[in-house]
Amino acid sequence: MAFMYEWTLGINGYVLIGRKWDEFITVCEFIQKSYSLDEKNILVIYVHNLSFEFQFLRKRFNWKTVFSLDERKPIRALTDMGIEFRCSYLLSGYSLAKLAEQLTEYSVEKMVGDLDYNLVRNAKTPLTEKELKYCINDVLVVMAFIAEKIHKDGDITQIQLTKTGYVRDYCRKECFWHHGTRKDNEKVYYAYRKLINSLTLTPIEYAQLKRVFMGGFTHANHFYVDKILHNIRSFDFTSSYPAVMCSEMFPMSTPEHVLIKSKEEFFENLENYCCMFDIEFIQLESRIEYEHPLSKSKCSTIEGYMEDNGRIVYADRAVTSLTELDYKTFSKFYKWKNCRIFNFRRFKKGYLPKDLILSVLKFYGDKTKLKGVEGKEVEYLNSKENANSTYGMMVTDICRDEIVYNDEWGTTPADIDEIISRYNKSRNRFLYYAWGVWITAYARYNLFSGILAFGNDYVYSDTDSVKVKNYKKHIKYIQFYNKVVKYKLDMCLSHYGIPIEYTAPKTIKGVVKQLGEWDDEGSYTRFKTLGAKRYMTEKDGKISLTVAGLNKKVAIPYLLDKFGDKIFENFTDELYVPPEHTGKLTHTYLDYEQSAIVEDYLGNTDIIHELSSIHLSPCDFTLSLTENFKKYLQGKIMEMR
Secondary structure (H helix, E strand, O other): OOOOOOEEEEEOOEEEEEOOHHHHHHHHHHHHHHHOOOOOOOEEEEEOOHHHHHHHHOOOOOEEEEEEEEOOEEEEEEEOOOEEEEEHHHHHOOOHHHHHHOOOOOOOOOOOOOOOOOOOOOOOOOOOHHHHHHHHHHHHHHHHHHHHHHHHHOOHHHOOOOHHHHHHHHHHHHHHHOOOOOOOOHHHHHHHHHHHHOOOOOHHHHHHHHHHOOOOOEEEOHHHEOOOEEEEEEEEEOOHHHHHHOOOEEEOOOOEEOOOOOHHHHHHHHHHOEEEEEEEEEEEEEOOOOOOOOEHHHEEEEEEEEEEOOEEEEEEEEEEEEEHHHHHHHHHHEEOOEEEEEEEEEEOEEEOOHHHHHHHHHHHHHHHHHOOOOOOHHHHHHHHHHHHHHHHHHOOOOOOOEEEEEOEEEEEOOOHHHHHHHHHHOOOOOOOHHHHHHHHHHHHHHHHHHHHHHHHHEEEEEOOEEEEOOHHHHHHHHHHHHHHHHHHHHHHHHHHOOOHHHHOOEOOOOOEOOOOOEEEEEEEEEEEEEEOOEEEEEEOOEEEEEEOOOOHHHHHHHHHHHHHHHHHHHOOOOEEEOHHHOOOEEEEEEOOOEEEEEEOOOOOEEEEEEOOEEEEEEOOEEEOOOHHHHHHHHHHHHHHO
């Protein structure tokens, strides 16, 4: 178990240090009395990674409200003392070291290195000057960050709870009143309000939107799995999600239920409306050997099937839900004997609102102008995240179960009827859930156009990028696609009178970054994949690793030391990485009271007492392919022979 041996609290530039929980509680009580805190007069204390610290705090205070979107991950927690704890990590999105780098008004550097957490300490352990500086410095970084936020936002009450909150707030103000006031721009406000009020959903329609929603497509061409490839080119779309938001047409009405009576009527609807429907395939079979778009997880029913690492190769019967874009993709990648369409709904379609598009273009422009600017690396990452957050806020789940904390964590099931009713009537709403669903649908459609065009040279894909062989063979396709993107952007922006130049800002070096184009990311000397989110690359002599469950900064040095020049050969099934080299920790929540006598590394003993705590332990990692996937790969090898 982890336990308290030191705490640090910063107040307006001053730092308090203590060693015991009762000391911390005493300080909180003193603060409450000094500032006459209560439920209305609140003092905010920021904690960097509140989800960890709350496990230790939760049984030492009485809580009035705890707001959390996920169990054990509170965003803010208000005590009955009038002290509210908030998470500065969710507000910033950065580690303390990165947070220190982005400070502009204050100069506080995160100390190089870190405390040796392998040393056992207790409250009686003498802390060295260096150790104290680490603790003090961490708090100074957070204080400086919050001070800058107060200066920028004007008041601590104006600080958002999370980083994405700023993107949402900016876009809402831009759409409602062009960042002026409602009084100054009443016509703008009421016009936008009229549009949003017309975009409503029923619980049944919302459930269907949830069924058709799919995220980014990530997969590997099974012909190249577990093979070392050379001279692999990487291409990705320049800001894929923002690009489709500024160029494509989206649902701009309530959905209309339609009874489809003929093939002609079906295809006419697909061309003229945004459509969603459930579909039953009989004897579904892949047309394309190297890729399969249908995910097993998106099938409500699946019978007599074969899968390729979670993707359906064929099925006797499969029931899933699609948009018109997904259907068009499926018709190119699959064939079937029969199909049945039901629950067909269509939306009138149009471009996203002008002010929303302008917001997206602003964030994209900021990102581009900061790229490659020395000393602005953190701001660049921040602006990049802002651009992508415009999509994230659109697809935020409307109906989520409520996470509640009442001495223990629990969940209250969402009342979908009530929530959807509030959603439809909300005066604060400025988005439509269906928009987010179609953003990913357009992005997938574009990605699959590339996968199809690259043919057997296609190696790997992930959301907005592909890895390919023999890229020079496909230059004409890339050039043609880029022309089409620019045409679509021009059509949308011309519709609103927005300068097309907004889609092509320049970097600090004068390089034009055209929104939505295939961007050449260069070649890998060596490339090897073992499936989705599992690949190793070599570029300019540097080895990189992408594996869910491994920290590449820790794992790569270990693998290089162990295998040397044979690192690619040994990146394969059953690769084992010991706990000390994965960079990952397992979290075990201990919700019961514990006491123990702990001896520190110097021989000092002390009684520790925690009401609840966490056990952190390094975890090992074994890179393993599923048995089904191995059988599928083995079958394909036998076919090739």
